[in-house]
Amino acid sequence: MARVVHFEIHAGDPQRAIEFYTRVFAWHFEKFPGPMDYWTVITGPDGEPGINGGLMPRRGEVDGEAVIAYVCTIDVQDADAYAERVTVAGGQIVVPKMPIPGVGWLLYCKDTEGNIFGIMQADPKAG
Numbered sequence: 001m002a003r004v005v006h007f008e009i010h011a012g013d014p015q016r017a018i019e020f021y022t023r024v025f026a027w028h029f030e031k032f033p034g035p036m037d038y039w040t041v042i043t044g045p046d047g048e049p050g051i052n053g054g055l056m057p058r059r060g061e062v063d064g065e066a067v068i069a070y071v072c073t074i075d076v077q078d079a080d081a082y083a084e085r086v087t088v089a090g091g092q093i094v095v096p097k098m099p100i101p102g103v104g105w106l107l108y109c110k111d112t113e114g115n116i117f118g119i120m121q122a123d124p125k126a127g
Helices: 014-025 077-086
Strands: 003-011 028-033 040-041 053-057 070-075 093-101 104-110 114-124
Touching: 003 014, 003 093, 003 114, 014 040, 014 053, 028 093, 077 093, 077 104, 077 114
Parallel strands: 003 053, 070 114
Antiparallel strands: 003 070, 028 040, 040 053, 093 104, 104 114
16 A cells, blocks of 8 residues: 655745744754755654655646645655556646656656645665
């Protein structure tokens, strides 16, 4: 069974969002190495229930509207197979599969209700 393993916050002003979540929840943010503007979000200690996430600048628009939500990412064994399952079930691929160097393969989908979610296939050789 595929599980939610990560969330993303899309922010118009990443630094403002980092300050907000740090002040409100005491979350810790670390800049992800590499050329992309992305921060990992540490929401609590390992071994406690919950997941960590990421924060990124809001990218473009989807259907004429920016993504204004937390995007959950689901861990899968085969991103291509799940992309096919999404479309067969009536969903859409809204951002094609792309490598996240040293992490894996990521794509963004839309469900039948218009919700955006990510699919991640772990692969340290991606890139």
